[in-house]
Amino acid sequence: xxxxxxxxxxxxxxxxxxxxxxxxxxxxxxxxxxxxxxxxxxxxxxxxxxxxxxxxxxxxxxxxxxxxxxxxxxxxxxxxxxxxxxxxxxxxxxxxxxxxxxxxxxxxxxxxxxxxxxxxxxxxxxxxxxxxxxxxxxxxxxxxxxxxxxxxxxxxxxxxxxxxxxxxxxxxxxxxxxxxxxxxxxxxxxxxxxxxxxxxxxxxxxxxxxxxxxxxxxxxxxxxxxxxxxxxxxxxxxxxxxxxxxxxxxxxxxxxxxxxxxxxxxxxxxxxxxxxxxxxxxxxxxxxx
Numbered sequence: 409x410x411x412x413x414x415x416x417x418x419x420x421x422x423x424x425x426x427x428x429x430x431x432x433x434x435x436x437x438x439x440x441x442x443x444x445x446x447x448x449x450x451x452x453x454x455x456x457x458x459x460x461x462x463x464x465x466x467x468x469x470x471x472x473x474x475x476x477x478x479x480x481x482x483x484x485x486x487x488x489x490x491x492x493x494x495x496x497x498x499x500x501x502x503x504x505x506x507x508x509x510x511x512x513x514x515x516x517x518x519x520x521x522x523x524x525x526x527x528x529x530x531x532x533x534x535x536x537x538x539x540x541x542x543x544x545x546x547x548x549x550x551x552x553x554x555x556x557x558x559x560x561x562x563x564x565x566x567x568x569x570x571x572x573x574x575x576x577x578x579x580x581x582x583x584x585x586x587x588x589x590x591x592x593x594x595x596x597x598x599x600x601x602x603x604x605x606x607x608x609x610x611x612x613x614x615x616x617x618x619x620x621x622x623x624x625x626x627x628x629x630x631x632x633x634x635x636x637x638x639x640x641x642x643x644x645x646x647x648x649x650x651x652x653x654x655x656x657x658x659x660x661x662x663x664x665x666x667x668x669x670x671x672x673x674x675x676x677x678x679x680x681x682x683x684x685x686x687x688x689x690x691x692x693x694x695x696x697x
Contacts, residue, residue: 431466434458434491434628437479438469449591449652450494453512454619456648457635465631467492475570477551480505486622492632496617498553498674506623509680510636511616513591514649514688518615518672520554520587521660522606523596525578529604531585538562538668544584547577553674557613558587561670575600587611590656610662613670616679640685662690 436451451467458465470490474482482490484504493505494512501507522532535541538561548555550567558565566583568574577583579602588596597605621629639645680686 431463434465434467435470435489436467436492436494437476437482437490438471438473449648450512450617450619452648452652453636453645454492454494454632456639456644457619457632459635460638460642460644461631461635465628475551476549480551480620483620483622486624491625492619492621492628494617494619496553496615497676497679499676500674501553501620502676502678504623505620506626506629508619508621508629508633508636509616509678510618510633510640511680511686512619513589513617513653514686515614515616516591516653516688517589517617518613519590519688520611520613521590521593522609523578523586523588523593524584524604524606525581526602526604528584529606530608532606532608535609535668536666538670541668545582546585546587547574547583548586549574553615554587556674557615557670557672560673575603578603590660591653594656594659607661608665609668610660610665611668611670613672614675614679614681615672657688657693662693 436454451469454467458467470479474490476493476495479490479493480495480501483493495501496517497507524531531544532541542562542564545564545566546558547566547568548558549571550569555565555567566577568577574586575596578586579600585606593605597603619629619632621632636645639648
């Protein structure tokens with residue numbers, strides 16, 4: 409693998425030198441909902457990585473909005489409509505696509521807070537364990553790996569057809585709560601003032617969101633990997649992460665919450681768990697208040 413990476417790097421440099429031309433355009437999926445801000449960080453991180461890798465590539469959003477599953481299908485097909493996707497990993501996804509195994513959000517996607525109806529803000533106050541959570545119903549997208557992770561622990565999880573359906577089900581009382589990541593939940597609660605953020609618990613399962621490309625495009629994967637490694641080394645990755653998430657993580661008040669740990673049966677063995685610098689932990693907030 410190191411030899412292949414060196415060869416790809418050499419090819420990229422030759423292409424860049426020979427090109428002196430316009431960067432190659434790569435397409436990143438536009439969020440499925442007009443008020444869905446979840447993709448903003450992924451786009452900014454991808455732009456940073458491509459700039460750090462030499463500027464051979466330039467990213468553009470897809471012309472149309474699309475659900476996560478459609479974006480992955482387009483990517484795997486090699487149709488050219490989508491060239492790269494940022495999403496949660498699973499063994500199946502890593503078999504079908506080529507992952508860049510540097511967690512985009514340092515594993516934040518596996519720290520989950522409860523979104524509730526405003527009149528049920530105290531619903532999870534007495535939750536102490538996974539067994540306590542089994543009394544309450546929730547929902548996840550039908551194509552989200554979280555669906556299987558939560559069901560693996562015995563939680564009641566409805567499968568949703570669309571992202572926006574989550575909020576309608578909560579508001580109608582068809583589900584009790586929805587576990588959302590720190591970088592999703594505050595914006596979602598602001599857009600839906602009838603909903604509230606649970607102050608009592610945080611779920612945690614080890615997982616990562618990666619950039620994925622088509623398996624026939626290893627040069628793009630290597631450019632993204634090299635750019636992310638450079639951004640990690642020079643501190644620009646950390647600065648972008650803090651710019652998007654530091655305020656939200658302080659607002660989450662981990663020190664006041666009970667952590668409910670869940671296993672992740674979908675976690676691939678190649679996950680870079682040994683590289684501690686790639687992963688967020690609540691102790692980071694103590695070092696950088």
